[in-house]
Amino acid sequence: MGSYSDNTPAIHDLAQKMISNSMIDTSLYSKYNVKRGLRDLDGKGVLTGLTDISTIIQNKEVDGKLVPCDGELYYRGYNVNDIVGGILEDDRFGFEEVVYLLLFGEMPNVAQLKDFKELLVKYRTLPQNFVRDVILKAPSEDMMNSIARSVLTLFCYDDNPNDTSVDNVLRQCIQLISVFPMLSVYGYHAYNHYLRDKSLYIHRAEPTMSTAEVILSLLRPDRKYTPLEAKVLDMALILHMEHGGGNNSTFTTHVVTSSGTDTYSAIAAALASLKGPKHGGANVKVFYMFEDIKKHIKDWKDDEEIEDYLEKILEKQTFDRMGLIYGMGHAVYTISDPRQIILKGAVQKLAKAEGYDEDFELYERVERLAPQVIGKKRKIYKGVASNVDFYSGLLYSMLDIPCELYTPMFATARIAGWSAHRLEEIVNGGKIIRPAYMSISTTKNYTPLDKR
Known part of the structure; x- marks a missing residue:
């Protein structure tokens, strides 16, 4: 029996036919002023939406002209430098606090942060036998595909998966934020065991741990890590959480959400985007x-x-x-x-x-x-x-994190930003996102099959 991915000579010939009939004269993009990649030649993005979640500054006005400046990034109006600086000064973990900020638009006080962390811990669990039946039974050498499959399968375990009310979507998003470290690391362990013939170990997340600590403790056989290792990983997660509505995976989240689809499908689409080597890869x-x-x-x-x-x-x-x-x-x-x-x-x-x-x-x-x-x-x-x-x-x-998990680490952080943008799209009830593509095909006369 052949492999599912077997290619035949016919496929190559068909591919060449497809290429020859699909090439578009690149000069036409300039002729019709097409913004390829939704960007101008100078790299400035085409304005397609509004967001209140983060702000990116790369230019400042000087004497009436925009001039390049050192980049600045703001989460809900707070400079990321100040956020990280405050966390470092207090010598604490900050990922969960910044998740709260992105989702709800304000910094939590001590009581609010405590309650939110407890909610994350409550949701930091997968359905019974999910690891065995979903993650371990179909190991993949690509962790991003493994995570996407797990996310889509979680749809089947949700009693109310298609409800796009704010309450329900918020619940789904917080649950996904909580379990992403597990989906990532367990997916790697399945690959490492079944495809690389290494030892298999599945640890449980401790309720007292921060997200960064959960990742390191689930990943390492002895579960040990230093405070510095965990704090630096926590900082990396914070810096990767959000970066405006126009980056490819977040824009994908907006586009797919605008169609009215469910949370699991929207996040799986964002994962597919982030996987690309031009983005999260x-x-x-x-x-x-x-x-x-x-x-x-x-x-x-x-x-x-x-x-x-x-x-x-x-x-x-x-x-x-x-x-x-x-x-x-x-x-x-x-x-x-x-x-x-x-x-x-x-x-x-x-x-x-x-x-x-x-x-x-x-x-x-x-x-x-x-x-x-x-x-x-x-x-x-x-x-x-x-x-x-x-x-x-x-x-x-x-940190001894295998390269197979580099992009999943990005996703484990960016799920917070995707969630905030999905909720923003739902709250503001915009139209389905549908930009225009100009057709350059010519009209042809139909010829009956027996005369071709």
């Missing part, structure tokens, strides 16, 4: 790119040798031959990504504690040299700086 690409750099560069402190290799990456001569230096540049930010600046400081601290100083220094050198190399080789419309994905792969590797 970028942190995996950064990690593998640096593994490739380490193999081919003899002296990690030689700027000239690093520059030469980066040029080869851009010229599609090495690594994945896509011509991209992953982790550099952002669709929105020009001068700097505020999330990257915060995360870099935390990664440096962890690198020193864990003995990864040389790795961190290599990352710093590439971060400094890459914009120069890109500027020489490419025509760019705005500045190029490292983004939040640049250091996140190094962070996860230092």
Whole structure:
């Protein structure tokens, strides 16, 4: 019996036919002023909606003109730098507090935060036998697909899955936020055991743990972690939680929600978007790119040798031959990504504690040299700086989080933002989102089958 994924020569021939009949003359996009990717040539996004959940600042007005500035990110009006700074000053975990902020639009007081954490713990459980019947029975080498399948299957365990009232959707969202760490880590353990023939262990989440602590304790065989490891992971989750309504996966959430579909379908669609290497999968690409750099560069402190290799990456001569230096540049930010600046400081601290100083220094050198190399080789419309994905792969590797879970870590954080945007779309009851596509096909006369 053949594999489900068997390709036959006929498929190749049909694919070539499809390609030849599907190509669109690229000059037509300019002729009809099509905003490919819903963006202008200068990278500015086409305005398609309004949101009160987060604010991204990349320009400031000077003498009546917009000029690039250091990036700023606000959650519900609060500067992320201030949020993280306050959490660090108190030496506590903050993910759950920021989830509350994104969902409800205000900072919780002590009593509200306590009640909300208890609600998250209450929902931090999967249906009976779900791990055995759903996660373990169909292991996948791709954790994002595993999570999406689990999310869609949870629909079947919900007594009221199609109710899109605010009360019900809020309940569903909080439940999903609570179980995402389990869906991610258990999915990895299933893959590690059944597809890689490693030992299988399924730990239970302790009710006193923060989300970051749950992830590390579920992942590691001995369940042990240091306070620094958990706090740095907590910070990374906060920085990945939300980034405006226009990023691909959040916009997907708005689009799918606008059709009136259920929460599980909307979140599964967002997961499908985040999986892509141009979006959430970028942190995996950064990690593998640096593994490739380490193999081919003899002296990690030689700027000239690093520059030469980066040029080869851009010229599609090495690594994945896509011509991209992953982790550099952002669709929105020009001068700097505020999330990257915060995360870099935390990664440096962890690198020193864990003995990864040389790795961190290599990352710093590439971060400094890459914009120069890109500027020489490419025509760019705005500045190029490292983004939040640049250091996140190094962070996860230092935490012994396997690369299969890098993008799921992003999803475990971003589910909070997706939930807030889904609720915002429902509350404001907008029209179904349906942008226009211009047809360029020509009219043809029908020919009967026997005369073709």
